[in-house]
Amino acid sequence: MGMLAELFVILLFVFTAFGQYNYNYYSDHDYDPEPDDDYPPAYHFNPNTQYDIPHVPYATDCARECFCPPAFPLSMLCDNRKLKTIPYIPAHIQQLHLQFNNIEAVTAKAFINSTNLREINLSHNKLMSNMIDDGVFAKLPHLAQLYLHHNNLEEIPSPLPNTIERLFLGFNKISRLQHNVMQGLVNMTMLDLCNNHLDDSAVKGKAFSKLKSLMQLNLCNNKLLSMPPDLPSSLMYLSLENNSISAIPENYFNKLPYIHAIRMSYNSLQEVPLNAFNVANLVELSLGHNKLKQVFQVPKSLEHLYLQDNELEIINVTLLCPAIDPMNSNRLTYLRVEKNKLKAPISTLAFLCFPHIQSIYYGEQKGKDAQIPILPQFPMPHDHDEEEEEERGAWPVIHEEDDEEDEHGGTDHDDFDPYPY
Template identity: 60%
Template sequence: MGILSHPSILLLLWAALVFGQYEDYDFEDDYGGEPDHQLPYYFNPNSQAEVPHFPFPVECAKECFCPPAFPLSMYCDHRKLKTIPNIPSHVQQLYLQNNNIEAVPAGPFTNVTFVREINLSYNNIKFHMIDHGVFAKLSNLVQLHLQHNELEEFPFPLPSSLERLLLGFNKISRLPGNALEGLPNMTMLDLCNNLLDDTVLKEKPFSNMKNLMQLNLCNNKLQTMPPDLPPSLRHLSLENNSISHIPENYFNRLPHIIALRMSHNNLQNIPHNTFNLPNLLELNLGHNKLKQVFYIPRSLQHLYIENNEIENINVTVMCPTLDPLNIKQLTYIRVDQNKLTSPISTYAFFCFPLIRTIYYGEQNVTVSRPSGLRTPVFRRFLTPEEFQEAEDNQETLNQETEEDHEAEDSYFHPYYH
């Protein structure tokens, strides 16, 4: 066997390096959730998909940057671009956020074949400036970011491959009935901070999205609950609307709900068994007009009912019976800024044996009915280490409550943590 030449050896070493880059790739790692310590997006080693490797320098638009270590990504963000540059056919991740782009013409996408993610957030794109069908032809597109633009309408048609679509912070007021058809793989749709009202719900636009798991409709103009949501739904965000009523049995068709966020609405009464859901972990009904509590399902762990008009927390309503074999999982309740004058009955600790924290905070009580609460926070069953951690967390809460909770409530981040 002949001895390999130096160029051949270098080529083999390069091929081994590139192969190592892809062999541990797991698509679910990218879109299955937010990592705890995510690397800067332009150095994310899991952002490449399995397509042919290139033993030579790949093409890159002159306005952009294509890292040699990740040749399938093209970074054109934060460059004051007014137009989209021509996109090489091999690109899989395209980052165009934070520019001055106003239009999405078909031309730059003419040769695009493998693109899976496009980020066009923080630009000035309007619906009528998107060429018809420019996204629909991208048969491998999985994630599309269009938040913080000037869209007045839902940007359809879209490819059937799409799984995650982010449209928050636009001016969308129309949602045609056929706009969401043909999207069988969609799992996450963010429409927060738009101009949607009840008229767009009459055609039941979400009913056929059989795999939808997360729907964000916070900061819109809704007055009623969205009808006919798909049973697949896990996370529902409806904060900062004007919803005043939850129909009885509304959640019967949504048995898989894990987190429901409806703070900053006009809710006054909750039908007793509204939240009798087997998988519900987080329920946020803060900043409403509730006067009474309601049934708490066994699975619920975190309950937020701050800034309401509750004068008395009837534990028996929350927990009608005790079942030692199926104890309730509630660990945290936030009840500050209500009208409580006395602590929650100690019976709560029989009903909710895992409860660790009740955050009373300050109450909205009159001088004639002073509050008998002596401590803003009640904690139990804490080890010294847990107690110190809770104290640290409480200090942080006290420092950040007004600003951070206002920001959190004003717009729900598209990824549940």
């Protein structure tokens, strides 16, 4: 009996200890089988999207006039909804799309709760400068992209936050640049002012020189008579089409060592300095629809040269290429010279200087012999099957419809698109 009693005591001790262990395990985690009263709304999380603000449910926090896509929880789409005022903007929104509406004013109250905005698109509205509160955009500390093109602005809204990187102001009525309007915009890389009313007095002095990071400047379709002064040395793309510029100062582009593309078609250029474009990184040069009578030296980096619709009677190869260096040959691949006054094709010496040339487009020339196609096309279109060559990519085929342009400022395949960069 004594042994049985001892065995019973031992078993009782083991079961008691095991029971305590199980009880303590659950009590340590404060297990609560009842759900909370406040159940969070449904939220569709996209694990492949990177956001700067923590992921929290925003599905129900959206202006009723707009749409907040579940897959893009930081965007609010209010475009093309006949809005006359800016709707309520939730605090978490970073991308705001308000284009194609009837909005006339921007008040400070509109963005009072939305300091996380990084991109605002107010293009294609009816904004007027006197209806935009002073400094309304400067209060947005993260704003990087601002789209205000196709409005009725007469001046640039100011001040702007120093976080601005891309500013679109094309197709407005801007005729002047206020003093120090570019002050502090050290992060701006792209400025579009095409299709405004800017003249030489508006861009004189150091209007753009303070934009130390500027890579692209669009001033096409304005009223300029001369080249804009003091451009920042960081510039890579310059658009000056459809102005009335008659001359390029000596060594003007030497101050732009990184310039990559220059667009100056539809101006009044009669001649340019022989070394005007002798810069190291120039790849594309468009001087079509001017009044040039003589060519100039082509930099070795240049690949595309547009000289159509000028007054050229001869293309002097020794001016284009003063010296031939087999170890550092010119990279020119494409040349357009239609609608000039050429009576003979370019000298075959050009192919020694430009060994990478793929196409010279002569088209039809101006003058009494314009109706007679006396100049050969290089390469000759009938020498190759167009479909086969286009498929292989061997030669660029230029069709007749490429010549169809408006009288002034028409669409051409070398026209500058102000928005891609």
